[in-house]
Amino acid sequence: MHNKYKEKKSIMNVIRLKIDNKEVTARKGQTILEAATDAGIKIPTLCYHKQLSPIGSCRMCVVEVEGYADPMAACTTPVAEGISVLTQSDRLFRMRQDALRMILVNHPLDCPVCDKAGVCELQNLTFEYGVTSVDYQLPKRKYTSAYRTTFIEHFPERCILCLRCVSACKEIQGHRALSMENGENGPQIVINRDKCVSCGECVQVCPVGGMLEKKSATKWRSWETTTVRTTCPYCGVGCQQLLHIDKNGKIVQVTGVEDAEPNKGRLCVKGRYGFDFIYSEERLKTPLIREKDGFREASWDEALDLVADTFKRIIKESGPDAIAGVSCARSINEDSYQMQKLFRAVIGTNNIDHCART
Ligand code: FES
Numbered sequence: 001m002h003n004k005y006k007e008k009k010s011i012m013n014v015i016r017l018k019i020d021n022k023e024v025t026a027r028k029g030q031t032i033l034e035a036a037t038d039a040g041i042k043i044p045t046l047c048y049h050k051q052l053s054p055i056g057s058c059r060m061c062v063v064e065v066e067g068y069a070d071p072m073a074a075c076t077t078p079v080a081e082g083i084s085v086l087t088q089s090d091r092l093f094r095m096r097q098d099a100l101r102m103i104l105v106n107h108p109l110d111c112p113v114c115d116k117a118g119v120c121e122l123q124n125l126t127f128e129y130g131v132t133s134v135d136y137q138l139p140k141r142k143y144t145s146a147y148r149t150t151f152i153e154h155f156p157e158r159c160i161l162c163l164r165c166v167s168a169c170k171e172i173q174g175h176r177a178l179s180m181e182n183g184e185n186g187p188q189i190v191i192n193r194d195k196c197v198s199c200g201e202c203v204q205v206c207p208v209g210g211m212l213e214k215k216s217a218t219k220w221r222s223w224e225t226t227t228v229r230t231t232c233p234y235c236g237v238g239c240q241q242l243l244h245i246d247k248n249g250k251i252v253q254v255t256g257v258e259d260a261e262p263n264k265g266r267l268c269v270k271g272r273y274g275f276d277f278i279y280s281e282e283r284l285k286t287p288l289i290r291e292k293d294g295f296r297e298a299s300w301d302e303a304l305d306l307v308a309d310t311f312k313r314i315i316k317e318s319g320p321d322a323i324a325g326v327s328c329a330r331s332i333n334e335d336s337y338q339m340q341k342l343f344r345a346v347i348g349t350n351n352i353d354h355c356a357r358t
Contacts, residue, residue, distance in 0.1 A: 018084040026079040033061055033074040036087060043087050044096060044128070046103075046121055047162035048075040049205050051258065051265055052171055055163050059099040060125065063087050071095060097129050103160045104134045106141050107208070114158065116209035118222035122160060123208075147191040149198040151214055151273045156188055159210035165189060165202035172266055173201045200272040204255055204265065213253060215273055220246040220253075229257060232271040236332050236356075239263035239271055251275050311347065324351035 013028045019036050026035035031054060036043050046058035054075045062071040066084040071092060074085075086092070103122065111117045147154040161180065166189065169178040177195035180187050189210075202211045225244045232239040240260035244253040254272050258265035277283065287303035288295035298306075314322050325347075327339040336354055343352040 015079045015081050017079055017082065020085070020087055028079075030079050031075055032063055032065075032077050032079055032085055035079050036063075036074065036085070041087060043074050044125055045075060046125065046160070046207055047164060049164050049168070052164060052167040052205070055167060057162050058103070058160070060096055062092055062095050062099075064089060064092065093129070096125075097131055100126055100129055100131045101134045101136060104131065105136050105138045106157070107160060108157050110158075114155075114209040115212050115220075116206075116222075120209060121207035141185040141188070143185065143188065147193075148214065149196060151198045151269065152196075152200060152203055153212050153214045154189070154191065155210055155212065158208055159189055160208055161187055161189070162207060164205040164207065165211055168201045168205040172205075173197075173199050175199070178202060198269045198273070199267065200269065201266060204267075204272075213273070215276070220244075225252065232263075232267065233330055234268070234270045234274065235329055236336070237262060238332065239267055241267065241271060243275075251278065315347065320348035321351060323347055323349055325353070327352070327354045329354065329356045 015026045015028055015030070015035075017024055017026060017035065019032070019039060019041050022039065022041070024035055024039045024041075026038065030038075033043055033045065033048065033054075043063065044060045046060045047055040048058075048061060054073075056073050056076040059073060061074040063074045063077075064071050064086040065077070066086075074087070100122070104126065107122065111120070111123060114120070117123065141157065143156040163180060166178045166180055170176050175195050175197060177192045177197075179190050179192070181190045182188075183190075200213065203213055206212075224247045227242045227244055230241055230243055232241050240257035240263060242255050242257055243251045244255065246252045254267065254275055256263050256265035256267045256272075286297045287300055289298045289303060289306060311323060323343075325339060325343045327336040331339070340352045343349055
C-alpha cells in the first residue's frame with residue numbers, strides 16, 4: 001500500500017515535454033534548463049550556477065516555447081506538461097549575441113592580462129557566438145575604488161553584474177557580505193568589509209575576472225595548469241579540493257570540487273588560500289630532538305623511541321595520569337579515535353582532548 005502510494009506520487013511528479021523535438025521527462029518543479037541538462041541538451045548560460053538559486057540576469061539561456069511570442073529564460077522558467085521547447089534558432093542566436101554585446105559594452109577587453117583568460121565563461125561564449133564588435137554606445141562605467149583583502153582582488157570594471165558572487169556569499173557561505181547597489185555610475189557590487197571573511201567563494205563562482213585571487217595573480221596561465229584532487233588538510237571535515245599545478249610543478253590555486261561531498265565546492269579561507277607553507281624554507285622535514293644547545297635532527301625511529309621511553313619513565317615515576325594528550329583538529333576522525341584509544345587503553349589515562357577550536 002505504502003509503495004503504491006509512493007509510486008502514484010512519483011508518477012504525478014513526472015512532467016513530459018519536448019526539447020528540440022526530443023521527448024523528455026522532468027520532475028515537477030524543475031526548470032527548463034535543468035530538464036535540458038538532464039537530457040544532455042546544452043543551453044548556454046552565464047549567470048546560472050548549479051549550486052545557486054536561479055538569478056536570471058544575463059539572458060543567455062533564452063529558449064522559445066511553442067505558443068509564446070517571446071523567448072524566455074530557461075534557468076528561471078519551470079517545466080510544464082506538454083510544452084515544446086526550442087533551444088537553438090536564428091532568433092535565439094541573435095538574441096544571445098545581443099546579450100553578449102550588451103555585457104561587452106562595459107567589459108574591458110584586457111584578456112591578455114586577466115588571470116581568467118582561458119577559463120573565462122564570457123570569453124568562451126563571445127568566441128562561440130562570433131561576437132567580433134560591439135556597436136552599442138553607452139556611457140562607460142567608472143569606478144573609483146575597488147575592494148581588496150589579503151587574498152581577493154575585485155576588478156569592478158570587469159564585473160558583468162551577473163550576481164553570482166552576491167548569491168554565493170549569501171546562499172553558500174551565509175555571510176551576506178556582498179550586495180548590488182546603485183552608485184553614481186549605475187549598479188555595482190558593494191562589499192561589506194566587516195562581514196567578508198575572504199573565503200573566496202565569490203572568486204570561485206565569478207564567471208569572468210571580476211573577483212580574482214591576489215595571491216597567485218598573473219603568475220600562471222590556466223591552460224598551462226593541471227589539477228590534482230585531494231582532501232583539505234586543515235580540519236577533519238574532509239573537504240574535497242582541486243590543486244591547480246603550474247608548469248613548474250607548483251600549486252598556484254586551490255578550488256573546491258563542486259560535485260563532491262561534503263563541501264560541494266565550498267572552501268574556507270584556510271583551505272583555499274593557506275597552501276604556501278608547503279614551499280616555506282622554514283618547513284620542518286624531519287623530527288627535531290631538543291638537547292642542551294637547541295635542536296638536532298633525528299630519524300622518526302629515534303624520535304618515536306624517545307617519546308615511548310619518556311612516557312614509560314613518567315608512568316613509572318608518577319603514574320599514567322601524569323600524561324595528557326591533545327589530538328590535532330587537522331586529524332581525521334579515525335586518527336582521533338585511535339589517539340584516545342592509545343591514551344585510555346595503552347597508557348591508562350582519560351587525560352585526552354582534541355583541539356577542535358582552530
Ligand atoms: S543563465 Fe539564465 S538568465 Fe543567465
